[in-house]
Amino acid sequence: MILVTGATGTVGREVVRRLPADLAVRIMARTPGRVTGAAGTAQVVPGDFSDRSSLERALSGVSTVLLVTMPYGDDDARFLRTAFSAGVRRVVKLSAAAVADSRAEDLIARMQRRNEDLLRGSGMEWTLLRPRSFMSNALAWARSVRSDDVVRALYGMSANSCVDPRDVAEVAVRTLTEEGHAGRVYTLTGPEPITAVEQTAQLAEALGRPLRFEELGPDGARTALGSYYPPTVVEALLESAERQRDGAKRDVDTAVPTLLGRPAGTFRGWAKDHRGAFTTD
Known part of the structure; x- marks a missing residue:
């Protein structure tokens, strides 16, 4: 049986939509009613990383796990101890590409390294999936695009080889359902580095209306991020943005096309498929 955690998140919800209905699948979620898109044969059970008894119930009879956790805290340690005791054979973990960058010393990168260890x-x-930033991070611009036709971001000319989360999910499904991935590390990127200014232009093309880009300074970005994240995470994200400005996130990896047998998805394609999030209709 395969257990999927993080099933209501960016990648997890795409994974549950793609797992074949003839597989034994269990989905653990804090709020089971929020799980959508799973096959009717999948079991959806309540579970919390901080509740050992709920983990034991969720892991009973499970051989393979997709592990998706917040990159800070002790969820990984608690989960892995319980999974080993339950007889789990294989864990596919969603990590981050920054782990491999020796210059990345922010809180999130350090915690991801610890969790990988x-x-x-x-x-x-084990199998490690290390995606670059998700194209879906652009959804943070949706409100300002809908109201003002503007994208506001930090360091608009710095490039990132961001990846379509649907590609990450397809890779995850392969590593969960195929043999031959044990001990492998896959860095998952899009097909090209792209800047926020270029993303703005491609999003405008998808929407069929002009958009403008406004550069945020560090203080403005700190304020904007502070609406969503605690201060320690905000500072980690700002440090990560500095590395991006220095070119640390430009490199393109071949893992996605190699594993999926097709080119990695483009931001232009992602924007076209998600334009509804940026319209007032």
Whole structure:
């Protein structure tokens, strides 16, 4: 049986939509009613990383896990101990591309490295998925695009080889359902580095109306991010943006096309498929 965690998140919800209905699948969620798109044969169970008894119930009879956690806190340590005790054989973990960058010393990168090390030392087979930033991060611009036809972002000319989360989900499904991925690390990127200014132009093309880009300074970005994240995470994200400005996120990896047998999805394609989020209709 395959257990999927993080099933209401950006990647997890795409994974549950793609897992074949003839597989034994269990989905763990804090709020099971928020899980959508799963096959009718899938079990949806309540579970919380901080509640060992709920983890034990969710992991009973499970052989393979997709592990998606917040990159800070002790969720990985608690989950991996319980999974090993339950007899889980393989864990596919969603991590981050920044782990491999020696210049990345922000809180999130450090915690992801720690969590990867915990998995490697867990006694279970492991596969690491390290995506670059998600194209869907552009959804943070939806409100200002709808109201003012404007995209506001930090360092608009810095490039990022961001990845379509649907590609990450397809890779996750392959690593969960196929053999041959144990001990492998996959860095998942889009097909090209792209700047926020270029994304704005492609989003405008998808919407069929002009948009303008406004550069945020660090203080403005700190204020905007502070609406969603605690201060320690905000500072980590600002440090990450500095590395992007220095070119740390430009590199394109071949893992997505190699594993999926097709080119990685483009931001232009993502924007076209999600233009409804940016309209007032």
